[in-house]
Amino acid sequence: MERRPVPLAPTAFGHRGHALFPYFFLAPCLLLLLALTVYPLFYLARLSLYRMTPEGEAFAGLANFARLVTDGFFWRALGQTLVFTFSALTLEFLLGLALALLLHSQIRGRSLWRALFLLPMILPPVVAGVIWRLIYNPNLGVLNAALQGLGFDTSRLTWLADPSVALAAVVVVDVWEWTPFVFLILLAGLQAIPEEPYEAARIDGSGPWQTFRHITLPLLAPAILVALLLRTFDLLRLFDQVFILTQGGPGFATETISLYIYKTAFRFYDFGYAAALSFVLLGATLALSHFYIRLLQRPERTA
Numbered sequence: 001m002e003r004r005p006v007p008l009a010p011t012a013f014g015h016r017g018h019a020l021f022p023y024f025f026l027a028p029c030l031l032l033l034l035a036l037t038v039y040p041l042f043y044l045a046r047l048s049l050y051r052m053t054p055e056g057e058a059f060a061g062l063a064n065f066a067r068l069v070t071d072g073f074f075w076r077a078l079g080q081t082l083v084f085t086f087s088a089l090t091l092e093f094l095l096g097l098a099l100a101l102l103l104h105s106q107i108r109g110r111s112l113w114r115a116l117f118l119l120p121m122i123l124p125p126v127v128a129g130v131i132w133r134l135i136y137n138p139n140l141g142v143l144n145a146a147l148q149g150l151g152f153d154t155s156r157l158t159w160l161a162d163p164s165v166a167l168a169a170v171v172v173v174d175v176w177e178w179t180p181f182v183f184l185i186l187l188a189g190l191q192a193i194p195e196e197p198y199e200a201a202r203i204d205g206s207g208p209w210q211t212f213r214h215i216t217l218p219l220l221a222p223a224i225l226v227a228l229l230l231r232t233f234d235l236l237r238l239f240d241q242v243f244i245l246t247q248g249g250p251g252f253a254t255e256t257i258s259l260y261i262y263k264t265a266f267r268f269y270d271f272g273y274a275a276a277l278s279f280v281l282l283g284a285t286l287a288l289s290h291f292y293i294r295l296l297q298r299p300e301r302t303a
Helices: 016-047 063-070 072-104 110-117 125-135 142-149 166-191 196-203 208-236 240-245 257-266 271-302
Strands: 050-053 056-059
Touching: 016 271, 050 271, 063 271, 072 110, 072 166, 072 208, 072 257, 110 166, 125 142, 125 166, 125 240, 166 208, 166 240, 196 208, 208 271, 240 257, 257 271
Parallel strands: none
Antiparallel strands: 050 056
């Protein structure tokens, strides 16, 4: 005798309630997500239209955004952020790609080398900043001691106090800590490439450079774009390492957009202008994300 499924009894919401029932479990998570993202964004938008005074809030309209045009400190921080982002991103990509290609090959002890290369990324950025601040110490630091051992005069090497080298010193710290992140993504991308294209290239007599240029790079492009996307976001909003190492100094030599926003809000208590600066940073980040996503989707359109 064939058994037929017993129809579910209607609930207080009717039969349609069974289809909506899973969303009731998602509701707390969605409410929390809205509370942590949407509400702060609307509050930030409202705050950017006001000017803080000793008497309270005063509506300023778009005056905070108009102030950006003539703010020399903002443009200097923006320029240094872009220089820092481009320098660190280039070095991290080149070093990460080289390490991924090296450890993707059949070398001895590659599992151990992979674990060692990932150690800097495990450290919190604040801890990494403190470590490198000690390394850069002109009197007690390991770097100057090593250079002295090689015969160099280090009496004038004050890495974090010299405006001409301070930004480069911060770039080195970021490259040291986050190159393993790029390396990890690119290594996963290399391991996902099938062997058939390489076998066909070997049969056709393709050399190592031609194989890398025409097979490895095109197939690795999605992983490269993902790594560049994530690192660009992190570099544009860099705060913790700069704050620990230099606090934007000497002078304004290493001040980034995020640090300038922090000082504007919590040192000068100009919260409305800081909110406008935050919106500019958010807009730049969204524009770059749109650019990267279009690049990621281009192979799908041409396929």
